[in-house]
Amino acid sequence: MTAVAVERLHNHALSGIDMEVEDGECLALMGPSGAGKSTLLHAIAGLLPYRGAIFFDGRPVDRLPPHERGVGMVFQDLFLFPHLSVRSNLTIAMARLSLGKRAERDRSGDLLSRFGLQGLAGRRPDELSGGEKQRVALARAVATSPRLLLLDEPLSSLDAATAKALRREIRCFQQESRITTILVTHSREEAAELGDRIGVMEEGKLVSG
Amino acid sequence: MRRLFILPLILLALLVLGVVTALFLPLSPAIALRTLASPEIRFALRLSLTTSLAATAVSVVLGVPSGYVLARHSFPGKAVLDTFLDLPLVMTPLIAGVGLLFLFGESGLGGLLSRWGIRVLFTPLGAVAAQVFVAAPIVTRSSRAAFESLSPRYEWAGQTLGLAPGRVFFRVTLPMAGRGILSGTVLAWARAVGEFGGTLMVAGATRFHTETLPIAVYLNITSGEMEVALSAALILMAAGVAMVLLLKTMGARPAAAIKENLP
Numbered sequence: 001m002t003a004v005a006v007e008r009l010h011n012h013a014l015s016g017i018d019m020e021v022e023d024g025e026c027l028a029l030m031g032p033s034g035a036g037k038s039t040l041l042h043a044i045a046g047l048l049p050y051r052g053a054i055f056f057d058g059r060p061v062d063r064l065p066p067h068e069r070g071v072g073m074v075f076q077d078l079f080l081f082p083h084l085s086v087r088s089n090l091t092i093a094m095a096r097l098s099l100g101k102r103a104e105r106d107r108s109g110d111l112l113s114r115f116g117l118q119g120l121a122g123r124r125p126d127e128l129s130g131g132e133k134q135r136v137a138l139a140r141a142v143a144t145s146p147r148l149l150l151l152d153e154p155l156s157s158l159d160a161a162t163a164k165a166l167r168r169e170i171r172c173f174q175q176e177s178r179i180t181t182i183l184v185t186h187s188r189e190e191a192a193e194l195g196d197r198i199g200v201m202e203e204g205k206l207v208s209g
Numbered sequence: 210m211r212r213l214f215i216l217p218l219i220l221l222a223l224l225v226l227g228v229v230t231a232l233f234l235p236l237s238p239a240i241a242l243r244t245l246a247s248p249e250i251r252f253a254l255r256l257s258l259t260t261s262l263a264a265t266a267v268s269v270v271l272g273v274p275s276g277y278v279l280a281r282h283s284f285p286g287k288a289v290l291d292t293f294l295d296l297p298l299v300m301t302p303l304i305a306g307v308g309l310l311f312l313f314g315e316s317g318l319g320g321l322l323s324r325w326g327i328r329v330l331f332t333p334l335g336a337v338a339a340q341v342f343v344a345a346p347i348v349t350r351s352s353r354a355a356f357e358s359l360s361p362r363y364e365w366a367g368q369t370l371g372l373a374p375g376r377v378f379f380r381v382t383l384p385m386a387g388r389g390i391l392s393g394t395v396l397a398w399a400r401a402v403g404e405f406g407g408t409l410m411v412a413g414a415t416r417f418h419t420e421t422l423p424i425a426v427y428l429n430i431t432s433g434e435m436e437v438a439l440s441a442a443l444i445l446m447a448a449g450v451a452m453v454l455l456l457k458t459m460g461a462r463p464a465a466a467i468k469e470n471l472p
Contacts, residue, residue: 047365066368067377079366083384092380093370144371 002148002180006043006052013039014050014204021148023057024178028185028195036204037184038076041150044182045071056147067096072146076153078137080125086136087112087121093143111139115169131162138170142179149174151183155190167193229446236439244440252417253425253441260333260421261401264340268348268397271341273390276352277378281361297346305342306410313338313411331413336421339407344397351393355386392459399452403445 006017014036021027029037043050046066054061061069081089090108099107112118115135125133134154141149154170155163171194174181185191191198200208244250279291297305313319313329322329329335363385367377383390405423412419414428422441429438 042365045365045369047368065374066365067371067373069369070371071369073366073369075362075366077360077362079360079363081363081366081381081385083387092367092372095376096371140370150369 002057002182003055004040004044004052005054006040006050014043017052017204017206019199019206021180021182023180025196026174026181026183026194028183028191028198029201030185030188030191030198031201033186035201037201038152039204040201041073041152041182041184044148045069045073045150070144070147071150072141072144072148073150074134074137074141074152074154076156078125078133080133080136080140082125085122085124086117086128089125089136089140090143093140097144107143111143114173115139130158131166134158134162134166135169138173142173142177147180149179149181151181153184153186156186163190170194232439232442232446236436236443240436241440241443244436245444247437247440249416249420249425249437250440250444253420253422254444256333256336256420257402257422260336261340261398261404264337264344264401265348265394265398267337267341268345268401269390269394272345272348272393272397273352273383275349276354276390277356277382279349280353280356294346294349297342298350302339302343302404302406303410306339306407309335309338309342309407309411330411331415331419333412333419335412336404336408336419339411340401340404342407343404344401347397347400348390348393351396352386352390355389355393356382358389359385388459392456395452395455395459399449402448 002021004017004019004021006014017040019027029040031037039048042048044054046061046064046069052062056070081092084092087108090111091104094104094107108121112121115138117132117135117139120128120132120136125136128136138154141151151170155166158166167190173179174194181194183191183194185194199206275294279287310330311317313322313335315323319329327334329338359382363381364374364377367381368374372380403423404421405427408419408421408424409427412421412424414420414424416428420428422445425441426438426445429435429441
């Protein structure tokens with residue numbers, strides 16, 4: 001179980017957040033712009049300083065730097081590394097697993113086929129379509145088998161048809177892998193389809209869920 | 210209006226052309242080839258290459274981390290430090306040389322270094338010191354601009370992938386800022402190769418000892434050996450043209466890849 005209790009953030013963007021996410025559950029967070037949804041994800045990932053306590057499986061992670069928290073994150077603007085190929089964008093994340101070159105290649109191959117990216121391994125991010133970039137970002141975020149997956153409006157920049165197709169794929173992947181997920185979205189449709197539970201944030205507070 | 214603006218452009222181009230022609234007109238190709246192969250010019254070329262490459266390497270080692278800190282961190286006195294680090298860019302080279310002369314003199318840092326058998330004044334090491342003084346701020350400035358042009362969120366993405374900050378720097382930030390840093394490094398190298406005033410004060414002007422190409426030009430002009438002086442100038446000019454061309458090639462597409470990466 002992931003428990004999040006953020007008393008407040010240094011700039012008061014969040015206050016009095018108290019929530020729990022069950023193992024394997026997908027919590028969809030909704031709310032108006034500026035409600036603090038993305039900020040909360042950044043705090044959980046350890047990217048922003050906060051006052052409070054965050055527990056993964058009963059263990060506090062507040063003192064852990066972002067690279068030791070075991071969190072996978074898809075950012076709203078993706079931030080794929082433009083100087084690396086699709087495959088290297090995945091294997092760069094595997095470096096800390098010390099798998100060895102062959103196992104890294106096998107694992108990246110599995111992820112490429114899992115997310116429908118076969119044949120794109122050697123391409124650079126600027127040679128991909130919006131949907132393909134989104135898939136790479138998702139594959140990269142789960143490449144290290146994180147214990148918590150954070151999705152920050154992952155489909156907001158896609159056209160309706162691509163977003164619908166990807167939504168189905170994400171749901172399918174989430175149900176198969178049972179990876180604990182927190183999703184931030186503006187779309188009710190997305191929240192209803194992907195979330196096991198929906199939480200609503202307003203002015204830095206969790207008002208329901 | 211257009212004609213009015215084209216006239217200064219033509220005048221500027223003519224000025225540059227006039228200077229280059231005036232410099233090399235007295236030098237016949239046969240004499241140029243002979244003097245270029247002379248031991249003095251070969252020594253100066255070798256020393257210039259060695260000292261400028263060493264100075265550029267030191268400048269990169271000092272300038273890239275400095276540029277990163279200035280780009281990514283806020284701390285008290287940052288604006289003052291930033292202005293201070295730019296001083297070498299606007300300082301008269303001769304004055305900088307006097308400062309370095311005192312700094313590396315026996316009563317300054319030089320006294321301490323001489324205990325370990327390191328002599329800076331009137332040695333090729335002095336030329337390296339003078340070149341670092343002018344080249345390092347260029348690397349710092351260009352590195353800072355290159356790092357500032359990158360969203361820190363690429364580094365965040367790297368960290369959430371389990372990469373420690375050091376690994377993020379070498380595998381994500383540095384390669385992405387590489388082109389900007391490389392342009393600054395080429396510019397710094399060009400500045401180091403052409404450094405004269407500081408080198409004259411710190412390393413002195415001794416034939417076959419501290420004789421870099423600019424010092425060779427100076428020594429041979431003062432002793433009336435115009436052909437040797439112009440041959441050294443010819444090499445400096447050729448190096449300058451090569452570096453300008455290199456910079457133009459490198460500056461062709463700076464942040465296009467980063468922009469393209471957005472969904």
